[in-house]
Every structure is written in C-alpha cells, then in structure tokens.
Amino acid sequence: MILEAARAAASQLFLPAFRKALYKTLGLTLVILAGIWVATSALFDAYAMPWLESLLPGLPSWAGWLGFIAAIAAGLGLALALALLIAPVTAIVAGIFLDEVAETVERESYPQDPPGEAVPFFPAMIMALKFLGVIIIGNIFALLLLLVPGVNLIAFFIVNAYLLGREFFEFAAMRFRGESEAKALRRRYAGTVFVAGFVVAGFLAVPFLNLLTPLFAAAMMVHLYKSISAREASA
Numbered sequence: 471m472i473l474e475a476a477r478a479a480a481s482q483l484f485l486p487a488f489r490k491a492l493y494k495t496l497g498l499t500l501v502i503l504a505g506i507w508v509a510t511s512a513l514f515d516a517y518a519m520p521w522l523e524s525l526l527p528g529l530p531s532w533a534g535w536l537g538f539i540a541a542i543a544a545g546l547g548l549a550l551a552l553a554l555l556i557a558p559v560t561a562i563v564a565g566i567f568l569d570e571v572a573e574t575v576e577r578e579s580y581p582q583d584p585p586g587e588a589v590p591f592f593p594a595m596i597m598a599l600k601f602l603g604v605i606i607i608g609n610i611f612a613l614l615l616l617l618v619p620g621v622n623l624i625a626f627f628i629v630n631a632y633l634l635g636r637e638f639f640e641f642a643a644m645r646f647r648g649e650s651e652a653k654a655l656r657r658r659y660a661g662t663v664f665v666a667g668f669v670v671a672g673f674l675a676v677p678f679l680n681l682l683t684p685l686f687a688a689a690m691m692v693h694l695y696k697s698i699s700a701r702e703a704s705a
Contacts, residue, residue, distance in 0.1 A: 471662065471697045471698075472662065472665055472666045472669065475666065475691075475693035475694040475697060476666075476669045476690050478579065478689075478690075479692075479693055480686065482574070482575060482578065482579075482689055483682060483685065483686060483689070485574060485578065487570060487571070487573075487574040488571060490570070491567040491568075491570045492681075495567055495684070495685070496681060499681075566594070568594075568641060568684065568685075568688045569588040569589065569645075571685050571688045571689055571692075572641075572645055572688055572689075572692050573585065573586075573588075575689050575692040575693065576692065579693065579696075580696055583696070586646050587645055587646075588645070589641070589644055597637070597641065600637075627668060627671045627675075630667070630670070630671035630674055631664055631668040631671045632664060633667070634667045634670040634671060634687055635663045635665075635667020635668075635670065636663065636667070638684075638687040638688055638691040639663045639694065640652050640653060641688065641691065642688065642691040642692045642694070642695040643655050643656065645692075646699070655702075659698055662694070662698070663694075666690065666694055669690065670683065670686070670687045670690065673686055673687070
C-alpha cells in the first residue's frame with residue numbers, strides 16, 4: 471500500500487499541473503528568501519556596521535580589516551541560514567498550492583470517485599502555519615540530538631516521519647472528511663501513516679529533491695488515503 475502510493479506519486483510529479491504548482495512554489499519561495507536577505511543585510515548595515523566602526527578608531531590601523539571580515543562572516547552566516555530555511559519556507563508556500571496537486575491526483579488516478587473539496591483558504595493557512603511551527607520545533611529537537619553520537623540521523627527521520635506523515639495525511643483526508651474525522655482516521659492507521667512518513671522524510675533528506683517534498687507528500691498521501699478508504703469500505 472505505502473510503496474504503491476509512493477510509486478504513483480513519483481510517477482505524477484512531472485505532470486503539467488504538478489509543474490505549474492512547482493514553479494509557483496519555487497518562485498514565491500525565492501521572492502520570500504530574497505526579501506529576508508535584503509532586509510537582514512539592510513539591518514546589518516544600519517546597526518551592526520556603525521557599531522563595529524565605532525570600536526575601530528582606538529584600535530591599530532590593521533584592525534580596520536575587522537569590519538570587512540565581520541561583513542564577510544555575516545554574509546556567510548546569512549547564506550547558511552537561508553539554505554536551512556529553504557525547506558520550511560518551501561513547505562509553507564507549497565501549502566497554498568497543495569489542493570491543486572490533490573485535484574490533479576484525484577482527476578488522473580480516481581476519475582470515477584467524487585472529487586474532494588479544497589480546504590478553505592484561512593483554515594489551510596492555519597494548517598500551513600501550524601505545520602511550519604511543528605517542523606521547526608521538531609527539527610530544533612533533532613539538531614540538539616546531533617550532540618548524541620549515533621542518534622542524530624535516527625532522530626531526524628523519526629521526527630520528520632511523524633510530523634510529515636501526520637500533517638500531509640490529515641490534509642488529504644480533510645478533502646473528504648471533517649477535521650475531527652480525518653484526525654480519527656489518522657489515529658486508527660497511525661502505524662501506516664508513520665511508515666509512509668519515513669518515505670517522505672527520505673525524500674526530504676535529498677538536497678534539491680527536497681524542494682519537491684510538499685508536492686510529493688501531498689500526492690502520496692492522497693493515494694494512501696484512497697487505499698485506506700477502500701479498505702475501510704470493504705471491511
């Protein structure tokens with residue numbers, strides 16, 4: 471069930487509708503990251519650099535290089551921070567377009583079934599913000615475990631498997647059920663959803679490919695939801 475859902479999702483990633491959602495997601499993500507870069511650089515130039523320069527008059531002449539070195543270090547630090555932000559920012563931006571992906575999967579793979587209904591805009595944004603929050607908190611916890619040898623990689627996959635599996639499965643289910651019913655279904659199949667989350671976490675761990683994670687996860691969980699629903703209907 472899980473492998474079939476992953477295979478089906480991967481085969482649909484480059485359909486025209488998926489590419490459209492991907493381009494919009496990446497474009498808006500780059501605009502947000504560029505805005506963060508410009509704003510942070512402006513704040514550094516306005517406040518940090520004058521403070522550093524005020525320290526330099528009383529120092530030897532060679533100390534003027536300290537400001538230059540500090541600017542380079544700040545730029546490198548900001549670049550690293552933005553690289554770490556790519557995945558979570560992409561995730562929250564993609565949340566705006568996930569219904570397009572789900573509709574494509576339903577239309578292409580389940581044309582005989584009634585289509586799902588898009589989650590209303592404001593509840594969808596609340597879900598996306600909550601998802602971003604739990605991802606950040608979960609990965610901070612996982613980063614703290616980097617200090618524990620042999621645990622860090624395991625922690626990364628466990629934390630992300632649980633969070634990604636839970637959020638994306640509930641998204642797929644809420645297209646067909648109320649929120650409380652979707653959560654109850656996810657709890658009944660918690661083990662299956664958790665294992666499916668490992669597949670998504672593996673996708674997330676691959677550089678550049680991880681930018682496709684939200685779209686892949688949404689498609690995969692629609693397929694998984696359909697399989698679970700069919701099983702429940704036949705039980």
